[in-house]
Amino acid sequence: MKLLVPVKRVIDSNVKARVKPDQTGVDLANVKMAMNPFCEIAVEEAVRLKEKGVATEVVLVSIGPQQAQETIRTGLAMGGDRGILIVSDTDPEPLAVAKLLKAVVDEEKPDLVLMGKQAIDGDNNAVGQMLSALLDWPQATFASKVEISGGKAAVIREVDGGLQTVEVQLPAVITADLRLNEPRYASLPNIMKAKKKEIAMKTVADYGVDVAPRLKVLKVAEPAKRSAGVKLETAADLVGKLKNEAGVI
Amino acid sequence: MAVLVVADNDNAHLRDSTNKTVTAALAVSSDVDVLVMGQGAKAVADAAAKIEGVRKVLLAESADLGHAVAEAQAATVVGLMGGYDAVLVPATAGGKNFAPRVAAKLDVAIISDVLAIVSADTFTRPIYAGNALETVQSSDAKKVLTVRATAFKAAGEGGSASVESASAGADAAKTKFVSEEMVKSDRPELTAAKIVVSGGRAMGSAEEFHKVIEPLADKLGAAVGASRAAVDAGYAPNDYQVGQTGKVVAPELYIAIGISGAIQHLAGMKDSKVIVAINKDADAPIFQVADYGLVADYKNAVPELMDALTAIGK
Ligand SMILES: Cc1cc2nc3c(=O)[nH]c(=O)nc-3n(C[C@H](O)[C@H](O)[C@H](O)COP(=O)(O)OP(=O)(O)OC[C@H]3O[C@@H](n4cnc5c(N)ncnc54)[C@H](O)[C@@H]3O)c2cc1C
Ligand SMILES: Nc1ncnc2c1ncn2[C@@H]1O[C@H](COP(=O)(O)O)[C@@H](O)[C@H]1O
Numbered sequence: 001m002k003l004l005v006p007v008k009r010v011i012d013s014n015v016k017a018r019v020k021p022d023q024t025g026v027d028l029a030n031v032k033m034a035m036n037p038f039c040e041i042a043v044e045e046a047v048r049l050k051e052k053g054v055a056t057e058v059v060l061v062s063i064g065p066q067q068a069q070e071t072i073r074t075g076l077a078m079g080g081d082r083g084i085l086i087v088s089d090t091d092p093e094p095l096a097v098a099k100l101l102k103a104v105v106d107e108e109k110p111d112l113v114l115m116g117k118q119a120i121d122g123d124n125n126a127v128g129q130m131l132s133a134l135l136d137w138p139q140a141t142f143a144s145k146v147e148i149s150g151g152k153a154a155v156i157r158e159v160d161g162g163l164q165t166v167e168v169q170l171p172a173v174i175t176a177d178l179r180l181n182e183p184r185y186a187s188l189p190n191i192m193k194a195k196k197k198e199i200a201m202k203t204v205a206d207y208g209v210d211v212a213p214r215l216k217v218l219k220v221a222e223p224a225k226r227s228a229g230v231k232l233e234t235a236a237d238l239v240g241k242l243k244n245e246a247g248v249i
Numbered sequence: 250m251a252v253l254v255v256a257d258n259d260n261a262h263l264r265d266s267t268n269k270t271v272t273a274a275l276a277v278s279s280d281v282d283v284l285v286m287g288q289g290a291k292a293v294a295d296a297a298a299k300i301e302g303v304r305k306v307l308l309a310e311s312a313d314l315g316h317a318v319a320e321a322q323a324a325t326v327v328g329l330m331g332g333y334d335a336v337l338v339p340a341t342a343g344g345k346n347f348a349p350r351v352a353a354k355l356d357v358a359i360i361s362d363v364l365a366i367v368s369a370d371t372f373t374r375p376i377y378a379g380n381a382l383e384t385v386q387s388s389d390a391k392k393v394l395t396v397r398a399t400a401f402k403a404a405g406e407g408g409s410a411s412v413e414s415a416s417a418g419a420d421a422a423k424t425k426f427v428s429e430e431m432v433k434s435d436r437p438e439l440t441a442a443k444i445v446v447s448g449g450r451a452m453g454s455a456e457e458f459h460k461v462i463e464p465l466a467d468k469l470g471a472a473v474g475a476s477r478a479a480v481d482a483g484y485a486p487n488d489y490q491v492g493q494t495g496k497v498v499a500p501e502l503y504i505a506i507g508i509s510g511a512i513q514h515l516a517g518m519k520d521s522k523v524i525v526a527i528n529k530d531a532d533a534p535i536f537q538v539a540d541y542g543l544v545a546d547y548k549n550a551v552p553e554l555m556d557a558l559t560a561i562g563k
Contacts, residue, residue, distance in 0.1 A: 013512075095356070126361060127349075128349075132350065133349070133354050138424040141319070158487045159317075159343065160343050161259070162430050162488055163430045164317075164430075165426075165427040165429065166424055166427055168423060177494075214389050215386065215388075217385055220384075221381070223380070226524075228542075230540075230542070231536070234557075235543065235557045239558055242541070243561060248443075248444070
């Protein structure tokens with residue numbers, strides 16, 4: 001069984017994004033970048049499926065700048081087999097990403113696409129659902145447990161009121177939630193080994209899909225700032241403030 | 250140009266996020282219809298018909314819709330979109346599960362978590378855990394939006410729209426609902442509550458979380474939330490998670506107990522009207538957004554707070 005894992009290079013989750021003064025976007029110059037945390041979880045799940053003998057090959061794919069090679073290398077060091085980088089100087093919208101991924105799926109014919117539920121830069125939470133729709137494959141989003149057997153995946157999903165279990169027929173698209181697993185740190189020998197693994201370099205043009213943006217970004221602004229309030233001495237002071245000053249209790 | 254709002258419901262109850270999404274929709278068009286998808290959900294449709302400003306309610310029912318299977322939900326919405334220029338879906342986990350499918354099937358962009366309707370084609374949404382607000386203009390013929398309900402006031406009651414049935418999209422052949430395990434609670438729903446009491450990693454165990462956070466919440470008539478760390482450690486169920494990748498809340502009062510205030514947590518609560526932090530570390534980032542802070546061990550502070558509330562008759 002072959003797994004395809006789309007991974008995105010994003011701002012490191014410990015870094016607070018800063019808006020550019022001219023309000024055209026977020027300043028990413030000299031900012032630490034990393035693999036999107038949800039993609040890391042997806043890679044970990046894929047590698048575990050390989051270790052369990054359920055999967056035979058784990059292919060990583062990223063759409064992004066040249067530097068996204070590092071992101072793919074990270075996944076290869078975790079245990080991925082090979083990578084595909086579709087170089088793009090712009091950050092394509094979810095629909096365009098889904099179309100490119102569909103083209104990759106048509107070529108690679110994986111049995112399962114395992115991906116993150118959300119990229120922490122655009123916070124769209126959309127590509128997995130869109131890819132599933134374009135492929136007409138079933139989807140199981142926000143997975144906190146995945147079990148594969150008999151050409152099916154049983155998936156426990158994090159839903160609004162609790163947990164839901166669904167069964168999807170493979171091939172399918174599964175998106176990872178936070179509690180699916182805890183991604184490993186790659187060991188030094190595996191990092192060295194990953195350097196020799198293949199990354200196929202492609203361009204968006206190679207796939208002939210329409211990636212023209214549908215949205216024009218008019219402005220990227222900073223949200224209203226909250227200022228720190230007061231520190232109080234006692235719980236009684238707090239109750240007094242909440243009742244008499246804020247009027248919220 | 251008419252717009253469609255998809256109701257947030259559990260087959261029995263209409264959730265308040267629907268009323269808030271109707272308010273967003275009315276900023277796009279005065280012709281707003283509400284689609285209720287579910288099974289045995291007539292009561293939900295009747296409730297939706299009472300929302301002020303709603304033109305008509307469509308009720309689509311099937312087994313898959315009753316279990317909120319995304320493939321069936323998306324097919325139902327897509328089937329109706331010939332008559333609408335936009336569809337607005339509350340940005341819950343359930344809404345986010347199917348709205349992007351609708352967009353992909355219509356070959357249009359998805360605009361997630363809309364916070365403000367600037368005009369019929371221009372919307373503001375948060376990116377980077379809410380550290381930036383992006384205003385985008387859509388060139389698509391049809392718009393598909395998920396709406397962050399906390400950013401809009403709820404449309405009132407008093408409407409009397411008609412309820413019509415609509416055809417449900419085909420059941421999903423390749424996806425089977427197996428079971429669900431819902432958290433039972435008599436407390437208010439987290440995203441709609443006026444007061445939220447949240448606990449973090451400091452609780453140290455599920456027992457402590459129950460013992461400390463829940464009585465305080467009950468005293469205040471509050472909903473209970475949690476940080477990711479508390480959920481990951483099993484102190485609280487997953488659907489309590491507040492944050493960038495959990496639920497977004499904006500109550501009148503948010504009380505964070507033993508929560509440090511990571512970027513991802515702040516993303517889910519910093520639009521609350523009043524924020525209280527109880528943390529023993531005076532340098533915890535949560536104090537940078539808190540209106541009132543107690544630098545204290547919660548083990549002392551929470552019992553004292555309970556007593557002080559009792560003293561004022563709570
Ligand atoms: C991709 C991604 C998504 C994420 N999404 C979310 C999300 O949606 N929501 C979320 O919350 N987090 C999220 N996180 C995690 C986030 O980064 C933090 O790790 C998390 O919020 C920390 O939880 P905490 O504040 O409970 O724990 P900690 O950061 O460990 O803080 C515990 C706090 O308790 C205080 N404390 C300890 N003992 C006591 C005591 N006795 N009395 C009083 N105070 C005490 C400490 O001083 C400390 O400030 C996400 C992270 C990633 C990478
Ligand atoms: N540029 C990209 N390259 C590869 N995968 C992506 C890209 N953008 C999004 N994805 C995948 O889609 C998931 C959800 O992203 P999003 O819908 O943008 O929040 C991510 O976790 C990735 O698995």
